[in-house]
Amino acid sequence: MEEVGTGLLDRLDAMQRVAASAPGGPLLIVAGPGTGKTRTLTHRIAYLCAELNVFPEQCLAITFTRRAAEELRHRLDGLLGPVAEDVTVGTFHSLGLSILRENAEAAGLPADFRIADDADRSAARTEAGDDAARYTALLRKQDLVDLDELLTLPVALLRADKKLVREYRDRWRWIFVDEYQDVDAVQYELLRLLSPADGNLCAIGDPDQAIYSFRGADVGYFLRFSQDFTDARLVRLNRNYRSSAPILAAAVQAIAPSSLVRGRRLDPARLDPEAPLVGRYPAASVSEEADFVVRTIDELVGGLSHRSLDSGRIDGRSTSLSFSDIAVLYRTDQQAAPIVDALARANIPVQKRSHDRLRDRPGVAAIARELRHADGVDGPLAARVRLAGQAVAERFAVPTLDGAGLVRPEDVRSAVDLLTPLARRCGDDLELFLAQLATGAEVDALDPRAEAVTLLTLHAAKGLEFPVVFLVGAEDGLLPLRWPGSEPADEAVAEERRLFFVGLTRAQDRLYVSHAARRVRHGAERECRPSPFLDVIDPGLFERFGDAEPRRPRDRQLRLI
Numbered sequence: 290m291e292e293v294g295t296g297l298l299d300r301l302d303a304m305q306r307v308a309a310s311a312p313g314g315p316l317l318i319v320a321g322p323g324t325g326k327t328r329t330l331t332h333r334i335a336y337l338c339a340e341l342n343v344f345p346e347q348c349l350a351i352t353f354t355r356r357a358a359e360e361l362r363h364r365l366d367g368l369l370g371p372v373a374e375d376v377t378v379g380t381f382h383s384l385g386l387s388i389l390r391e392n393a394e395a396a397g398l399p400a401d402f403r404i405a406d407d408a409d410r411s412a413a414r415t416e417a418g419d420d421a422a423r424y425t426a427l428l429r430k431q432d433l434v435d436l437d438e439l440l441t442l443p444v445a446l447l448r449a450d451k452k453l454v455r456e457y458r459d460r461w462r463w464i465f466v467d468e469y470q471d472v473d474a475v476q477y478e479l480l481r482l483l484s485p486a487d488g489n490l491c492a493i494g495d496p497d498q499a500i501y502s503f504r505g506a507d508v509g510y511f512l513r514f515s516q517d518f519t520d521a522r523l524v525r526l527n528r529n530y531r532s533s534a535p536i537l538a539a540a541v542q543a544i545a546p547s548s549l550v551r552g553r554r555l556d557p558a559r560l561d562p563e564a565p566l567v568g569r570y571p572a573a574s575v576s577e578e579a580d581f582v583v584r585t586i587d588e589l590v591g592g593l594s595h596r597s598l599d600s601g602r603i604d605g606r607s608t609s610l611s612f613s614d615i616a617v618l619y620r621t622d623q624q625a626a627p628i629v630d631a632l633a634r635a636n637i638p639v640q641k642r643s644h645d646r647l648r649d650r651p652g653v654a655a656i657a658r659e660l661r662h663a664d665g666v667d668g669p670l671a672a673r674v675r676l677a678g679q680a681v682a683e684r685f686a687v688p689t690l691d692g693a694g695l696v697r698p699e700d701v702r703s704a705v706d707l708l709t710p711l712a713r714r715c716g717d718d719l720e721l722f723l724a725q726l727a728t729g730a731e732v733d734a735l736d737p738r739a740e741a742v743t744l745l746t747l748h749a750a751k752g753l754e755f756p757v758v759f760l761v762g763a764e765d766g767l768l769p770l771r772w773p774g775s776e777p778a779d780e781a782v783a784e785e786r787r788l789f790f791v792g793l794t795r796a797q798d799r800l801y802v803s804h805a806a807r808r809v810r811h812g813a814e815r816e817c818r819p820s821p822f823l824d825v826i827d828p829g830l831f832e833r834f835g836d837a838e839p840r841r842p843r844d845r846q847l848r849l850i
């Protein structure tokens with residue numbers, strides 16, 4: 290046993306080791322981007338089980354997205370072997386669902402209650418009108434619960450039943466929460482009910498990467514952790530293993546005016562003396578910006594793949610750059626189109642990642658319903674999804690209105706493709722498959738092995754890393770995002786700056802920041818200034834490409850936003 294434990298911690302640096310091997314009690318790990326949060330969290334669980342005789346079934350690890358939960362599970366499997374299966378790993382919603390399943394009767398629900406899908410919801414809403422109470426009653430009549438209720442109902446149950454609280458606290462004596470800066474009020478209350486104030490709650494996150502306040506997250510819960518939990522231990526991880534020194538220096542300067550971490554520090558573990566500066570490209574127009582991206586990708590992949598044949602090294606690192614090493618990040622989805630077009634014209638393969646939920650895709654709800662109603666069919670879900678798809682396709686031979694919108698026959702094939710990876714992961718467990726769909730399983734459009742440049746929004750880039758990153762549209766009005774005629778509040782600007790910080794810190798070796806001097810926004814072409822977030826970065830960290838000053842258009846009347 291000892292050897293296993295020691296070996297485990299050997300793979301961590303000194304502070305990661307302190308965090309992973311900290312004794313029980315509340316523990317807050319404040320850790321910047323690229324400091325190895327997931328590595329530390331999984332090693333802590335593995336260490337506790339291997340060294341301190343904690344039973345894996347006493348551990349509950351909570352993340353925010355299903356993808357992150359799968360990643361955590363995968364890494365735990367690697368560290369702990371088969372017993373990792375006994376650790377409960379899930380999202381807040383899946384945790385709420387399992388508590389409700391175990392206590393359906395006490396919650397006034399039948400054992401086989403279902404989660405309302407979009408079609409159920411819109412039907413109930415149409416019938417109930419504005420009567421919020423009647424809406425819930427209509428769902429209940431069909432044994433349905435709404436998605437939000439997966440959290441509010443367990444909280445209500447636990448609040449009313451001290452014995453139940455004791456039972457759960459007894460079961461999960463060790464709780465771990467990743468990305469704690471993103472908890473909202475209900476999630477926080479659920480945690481407080483599950484963990485006593487002096488419990489073994491380990492929260493890990495980075496307040497400077499809190500970017501979800503628009504959907505109710507409140508970084509305040511992170512900041513007051515030590516008030517909420519008794520004698521909380523605080524560990525900081527400052528050593529960044531991801532980014533080159535110039536990239537990291539630029540990122541730290543960019544976040545400084547809004548940092549929520551006192552004395553924010555990020556020390557580069559990588560000190561390549563030859564590391565390139567941050568590229569900055571002031572483009573005259575959106576198409577010029579797109580051309581810059583294409584040209585640079587072409588040079589990097591073409592040039593480096595030739596060079597790598599000789600030496601296999603660049604900037605002191607072994608390299609053979611391929612399209613899959615490259616990401617283009619932007620603030621709003623609309624910015625993708627010109628980049629996609631330009632890449633396509635240059636025959637560069639692209640994959641675009643969205644934050645879409647599977648259940649919002651046309652045809653998915655129809656297939657889910659078909660699966661639910663297909664009696665007596667057993668066997669692997671992937672095959673059942675295909676069969677259900679065929680049945681639905683026959684019925685939807687002409688475009689038909691479904692709960693999720695207009696469904697065309699071709700949507701039902703692609704829906705089968707979208708559902709197949711999730712179906713495979715669920716084996717033959719239909720309940721699990723439907724629950725994952727209802728609790729927001731994301732479209733798995735991103736294939737890390739695909740030989741393609743990845744395009745994604747800054748929000749969707751959270752937690753990821755790429756050797757080469759282009760951050761396009763670094764303009765006032767996009768970063769920070771602003772509607773014409775309105776000034777964002779200080780707090781909104783701070784959140785935009787955090788988003789910018791998230792973007793910069795995705796890059797490992799090369800980072801390019803570009804901005805266009807004019808862009809069509811809100812239906813009109815407008816003149817754009819570079820993002821004010823760039824002003825606080827030392828110009829010495831940039832290498833400028835292209836024109837020193839973008840050309841100003843004279844022939845058109847332009848409005849300034």
Ligand code: ATP
Nearest residue numbers: 300301302321322323324325326327328530531752
């Ligand atoms: P983010 O806040 O962006 O999600 P993170 O803190 O979760 O970042 P990770 O993605 O876990 O960071 O780690 C960043 C990179 O650093 C990964 O490539 C990881 O393998 C590497 N890394 C982490 N810790 C170490 C270590 N002790 N030694 C070597 N590499 C490490």
Ligand code: MG
Nearest residue numbers: 326327752753
């Ligand atoms: Mg991470």
